[in-house]
Amino acid sequence: MKKLLTATAVIEAGAGLALLALPATLLFGPSLDSPAGWAVVHVAGAALLAIGVACWLARGDAQSRAARGVVVGLVIYNAGTVAALVYAAMAMGLSSSGIWPAALIHAVMLAWCVASLLRSRA
Numbered sequence: 622m623k624k625l626l627t628a629t630a631v632i633e634a635g636a637g638l639a640l641l642a643l644p645a646t647l648l649f650g651p652s653l654d655s656p657a658g659w660a661v662v663h664v665a666g667a668a669l670l671a672i673g674v675a676c677w678l679a680r681g682d683a684q685s686r687a688a689r690g691v692v693v694g695l696v697i698y699n700a701g702t703v704a705a706l707v708y709a710a711m712a713m714g715l716s717s718s719g720i721w722p723a724a725l726i727h728a729v730m731l732a733w734c735v736a737s738l739l740r741s742r743a
Contacts, residue, residue, distance in 0.1 A: 622688055622737045626680035629695060629730065634673025640666030672698065689741060692734050699731035 640662050676695075679688040706724040709715040 622683035622692060622741060623680050625692065625733050625737050626676045626683055626688065628733075630673045630677035630680065632673075632726070632730070633669045633676065637666045637669030637671075637673055640669060684741070689738065692738055696731060696734045696738070699727045699734060702727040703731060 672695075675691055679685075679691045682688055703724050706720055706727070710720045710724070
């Protein structure tokens with residue numbers, strides 16, 4: 622689980638910092654180019670940064686129940702993110718160069734989280 626938590630920390634903290642620093646239109650196109658969109662994207666950026674920090678801190682004790690709890694939370698987060706991004710692209714017609722790569726990354730991370738949890742039970 623240590624590699625999973627480290628990779629997640631780097632990916633999510635990086636994504637959080639990017640969302641805080643860059644315009645939302647890079648991921649979602651012009652549809653979030655409003656004050657409300659700006660606020661939502663920046664709150665999401667702060668949340669991703671928090672997830673990254675939690676994973677970074679949990680990586681030092683990857684076999685603990687708390688670290689396992691972090692990974693269970695990551696399963697929920699990654700599954701929800703994949704569903705939201707696929708829905709946004711397919712049902713809502715949002716298109717940008719970042720939606721499908723982000724959905725793929727979250728699907729891979731979801732599989733890694735599930736595999737790590739199954740290995741830790743054995």
